[in-house]
Amino acid sequence: MNDHVRDLASVREATDRLLTSAGKLDNAGVTQPSHLPGWTRGHVLAHVARNADALVNVLAGRRMYASAETRDADIERDAPRPLSVQLQDVRDSAALFQEAGAAPADWTRTVALRNGVTDDASRIPFRRLIEIELHHVDLGVGYELEDLPEDFTGREIAFLAARFAGNPDVPAVLLTAADGRQWHTGRTQGDPMPVTGAAPDLLGWLAGRRDGASLNTSGALLPALPPL
Structure with missing residues (x-):
């Protein structure tokens, strides 16, 4: 709420x-x-x-x-x-x-x-x-993104994950922050790609501020996200 x-x-x-x-x-x-x-x-x-x-x-x-x-x-x-x-x-x-x-x-x-x-x-x-x-x-x-209030960072990740959720052009993704928080985004079909990293890096990728190079994808390529 x-x-x-x-x-x-x-x-x-x-x-x-x-x-x-x-x-x-x-x-x-x-x-x-x-x-x-x-x-x-x-x-x-x-x-x-x-x-x-x-x-x-x-x-x-x-x-x-x-x-x-x-x-x-x-x-x-x-x-x-x-x-x-x-x-x-x-x-x-x-x-x-x-x-x-x-x-x-x-x-x-x-x-x-x-x-x-x-x-x-x-x-x-x-x-x-x-x-x-x-x-x-x-x-x-x-x-920097690391200076953002922690509560804001989590809420904005959730906001952007919801924005891309169900988008047929974005593969299913499971985002996991270093502290264990998780968010789903992308298509609802298929096994989600695991993407893990520090919350500021996750936010940076979702918001188009970072290329996601610091995120762990188990060797998979990060999907391209639609423009905000």
Whole structure:
């Protein structure tokens, strides 16, 4: 069961961590490449801010983005801004998201995201937490997958495993973390391929942040995962 109040608090804490890390950059550092191909750190920060706006729209029952083209254009527009402007935008948009999350609402209702995806309103704060935590890593400022809160890492592995579960293009896989936690994903038919490793490495592979080279597959090739 989703606890949106707890997740909103986690979003606030994660946002503060991201702002502290990004605040150590300078204007030149914002223009440097991030860990995401084709994106500078400015693109990442702009996306984090615009995603907050988009999720406010979702909670209000509006379209998440006017269009995919508008989403992309807004990020390109905002990416070159000076560091101080980037940080204030992330801070202000995060405050608006927290305000929307604190408003009285039916958290059991279904809300619409992008590309026909729907979800329970109560999971929107966790979706925002995913954006903050993973893009903090993407900034390339020393915050790594190993630095993510353990509870978040487990929940995000479960979230992504569920996303790929039943996908006919992904073979059956049994993920096992070093601490014994397990998750199934991929097709439901056939014996699952065992994939074991540290939880951050499992998350990195599922989220497209690592190639899975450090995972143990007993000699089998890791399957290609669909884009997120």
